[in-house]
Amino acid sequence: MKRILVGIKRVVDFNVRIRVRPDGSGVVTDGVKMSVNPFDEIALEEALRIKERGGAAEVIVATVGPADTQQQLRSALAMGADRALHVQADGVIEPLVAARALLKLVEREQPFLVILGKQAIDDDNGQTGQVLAALWNRPQATYASRLEILGDTTARVTREVDAGLETLEVDLPAVITTDLRLNEPRYVKLPDIMKAKKKPLETLTLAALGVEQRQQLKLARFEPPPQRQKGIRVKDAAELVAQLKKKGIL
Amino acid sequence: MPRVLIVAEHDGGRLNVSTARCVSCARALNEAELTIAVCAADPGAVAAQAAQLAGVTRVLAVANPANTHALAAVLAPQIVALAGPYTHVLGPSTTFGKDLMARVAGLLGAPQVSDIMGIESPSRFRRPIYAGNAILTVEAEAGVKVVGTVRMASFEAAGGGGSAPIEKVALSVELPAHTRFISVSAAKTDRPDLLTAARVVSGGRALGSAEGFKILYSLADKLGAAVGASRAAVDAGYAPNEMQVGQTGKIIAPELYVAVGISGAIQHLTGIKDARTIVAINKDGEAPIFEVADFGLVGDLFQIIPELEKLV
Ligand SMILES: Cc1cc2nc3c(=O)[nH]c(=O)nc-3n(C[C@H](O)[C@H](O)[C@H](O)COP(=O)(O)OP(=O)(O)OC[C@H]3O[C@@H](n4cnc5c(N)ncnc54)[C@H](O)[C@@H]3O)c2cc1C
Ligand SMILES: Nc1ncnc2c1ncn2[C@@H]1O[C@H](COP(=O)(O)O)[C@@H](O)[C@H]1O
Numbered sequence: 001m002k003r004i005l006v007g008i009k010r011v012v013d014f015n016v017r018i019r020v021r022p023d024g025s026g027v028v029t030d031g032v033k034m035s036v037n038p039f040d041e042i043a044l045e046e047a048l049r050i051k052e053r054g055g056a057a058e059v060i061v062a063t064v065g066p067a068d069t070q071q072q073l074r075s076a077l078a079m080g081a082d083r084a085l086h087v088q089a090d091g092v093i094e095p096l097v098a099a100r101a102l103l104k105l106v107e108r109e110q111p112f113l114v115i116l117g118k119q120a121i122d123d124d125n126g127q128t129g130q131v132l133a134a135l136w137n138r139p140q141a142t143y144a145s146r147l148e149i150l151g152d153t154t155a156r157v158t159r160e161v162d163a164g165l166e167t168l169e170v171d172l173p174a175v176i177t178t179d180l181r182l183n184e185p186r187y188v189k190l191p192d193i194m195k196a197k198k199k200p201l202e203t204l205t206l207a208a209l210g211v212e213q214r215q216q217l218k219l220a221r222f223e224p225p226p227q228r229q230k231g232i233r234v235k236d237a238a239e240l241v242a243q244l245k246k247k248g249i250l
Numbered sequence: 251m252p253r254v255l256i257v258a259e260h261d262g263g264r265l266n267v268s269t270a271r272c273v274s275c276a277r278a279l280n281e282a283e284l285t286i287a288v289c290a291a292d293p294g295a296v297a298a299q300a301a302q303l304a305g306v307t308r309v310l311a312v313a314n315p316a317n318t319h320a321l322a323a324v325l326a327p328q329i330v331a332l333a334g335p336y337t338h339v340l341g342p343s344t345t346f347g348k349d350l351m352a353r354v355a356g357l358l359g360a361p362q363v364s365d366i367m368g369i370e371s372p373s374r375f376r377r378p379i380y381a382g383n384a385i386l387t388v389e390a391e392a393g394v395k396v397v398g399t400v401r402m403a404s405f406e407a408a409g410g411g412g413s414a415p416i417e418k419v420a421l422s423v424e425l426p427a428h429t430r431f432i433s434v435s436a437a438k439t440d441r442p443d444l445l446t447a448a449r450v451v452s453g454g455r456a457l458g459s460a461e462g463f464k465i466l467y468s469l470a471d472k473l474g475a476a477v478g479a480s481r482a483a484v485d486a487g488y489a490p491n492e493m494q495v496g497q498t499g500k501i502i503a504p505e506l507y508v509a510v511g512i513s514g515a516i517q518h519l520t521g522i523k524d525a526r527t528i529v530a531i532n533k534d535g536e537a538p539i540f541e542v543a544d545f546g547l548v549g550d551l552f553q554i555i556p557e558l559e560k561l562v
Contacts, residue, residue, distance in 0.1 A: 134356025231544035
């Protein structure tokens with residue numbers, strides 16, 4: 001069966017203005033809205049479109065995280081994924097651990113395509129897709145803004161790079177990571193939320209997959225960023241230019 | 251003592267300034283040795299430029315036709331083959347470096363510190379998280395090799411004047427053929443590069459169209475500035491993707507940043523925090539961009555920008 005595996009990470013919603021705890025031990029997450037990482041919604045949307053075009057038979061979503069992450073898996077099922085895999089793990093999950101766990105799922109499910117986000121908007125690591133591709137010894141096409149599946153063996157991917165747009169051809173299976181312009185994710189409809197409750201969600205553990213939850217980077221301290229000084233208002237273009245000249249900028 | 255390997259970014263002929271910024275980051279490690287690896291089809295010219303950077307101990311030149319285009323899957327095993335003796339393997343936090351270094355980290359089973367903005371010790375690093383709304387200090391486990399990407403806005407480019415020896419290295423590693431370069435489309439422009447420009451004029455959704463953006467190009471040309479854009483402007487097709495500034499676009503630190511018709515969402519602000527002077531032009535006096543602006547001007551951009559262009 002032709003399967004696509006999509007990684008889902010639970011993150012603080014992009015609209016939340018995050019605050020650092022006064023003791024520097026982390027950021028405040030109590031009562032804060034949590035969502036599917038926006039890049040993962042794009043990843044899922046792309047997988048669903050490929051399936052809807054007849055290019056895949058099944059879309060599986062997977063997450064590595066604490067029990068709460070099942071909420072995000074349910075959202076993904078409501079969006080249209082066929083089934084979900086939850087690898088239960090508490091505490092810090094480094095990209096290497098997430099990738100090792102995802103690799104185990106890949107070996108089990110044999111997808112022809114794995115789509116992840118280019119970065120999680122909480123840790124801003126931007127690593128997991130590349131690490132997975134390395135461990136799997138398969139191609140990676142990161143920062144995708146266009147994805148074409150050519151037959152059964154290759155994909156053509158347009159990537160958003162610093163210089164502009166780059167196009168690669170990769171053999172399948174491959175790991176793709178999504179950029180913002182790949183697509184616009186659909187909205188979930190209420191009946192789909194009800195339906196999602198009946199879709200299969202399987203829970204596994206890191207231990208059962210044989211993955212050690214190693215933490216190689218200790219999170220030593222969290223601080224708020226330095227604040228910029230609030231500036232002044234100018235009344236028109238002439239005053240702006242005068243001020244910039246005074247500061248020696250123009 | 252830290253021994254640092256830096257992966258050079260280049261276009262086959264010219265070393266990207268991102269590499270000189272990595273050198274500054276490496277030097278903050280109090281390194282005992284600083285090596286730059288140049289993987290190219292014909293690394294000669296780039297290696298010569300790398301050898302001139304101040305503080306570099308040696309340059310390793312790896313020639314292979316497979317390196318004609320920078321493909322992470324092809325470069326990563328070569329970097330891994332070189333990485334053995336080094337305590338730190340660094341690359342720039344550009345799309346080149348972000349794509350490649352995490353693959354290197356994966357092959358090494360090493361932790362990666364993304365977007366290094368400061369160094370407290372050879373094993374303690376500062377980096378932004380949550381779109382720059384928090385700064386995290388991480389401490390690497392004793393004895394592990396650390397892979398890192400260097401946040402470009404946090405380090406000045408190292409100077410020249412060096413004359414490090416260049417060693418040709420022949421690697422016998424198997425390179426994959428599963429990833430093939432097809433093409434790259436980069437807009438030809440005479441404007442300065444957005445990542446390194448001293449002045450940047452950026453436009454948002456308010457510009458209304460690609461046509462509307464032209465008034466910014468015209469102002470930018472008078473200022474000798476690069477042009478940037480918000481995500482909303484890129485999504486709407488007013489500006490190409492390489493112009494996006496922010497958390498998921500380019501992080502920049504120009505002397506002067508002029509935000510035109512940009513509201514100032516946190517995802518945008520994180521890309522400009524290190525600008526020396528920020529100017530905001532917006533018709534909404536309550537827009538969050540004014541909270542970070544050194545000079546704020548409330549009004550209609552379509553009136554203000556042409557006026558400004560005449561005055562500069
Ligand atoms: C995962 C994720 C990643 C993101 N990454 C980025 C990123 O990297 N970079 C980024 O920029 N955004 C990013 N965003 C989007 C961000 O949240 C905002 O939506 C975006 O920055 C808004 O762009 P804008 O300011 O151009 O548009 P708007 O918020 O719509 O603001 C337009 C502004 O123009 C003003 N205006 C309108 N007409 C005029 C006029 N005639 N004259 C003067 N002013 C006028 C308005 O008052 C308003 O303030 C990201 C979002 C997500 C979810
Ligand atoms: N714990 C996780 N579970 C599932 N997918 C993940 C996890 N962590 C990261 N990912 C995927 O990898 C992408 C990049 O994450 P990161 O490397 O943390 O920035 C995310 O957008 C997800 O698609």
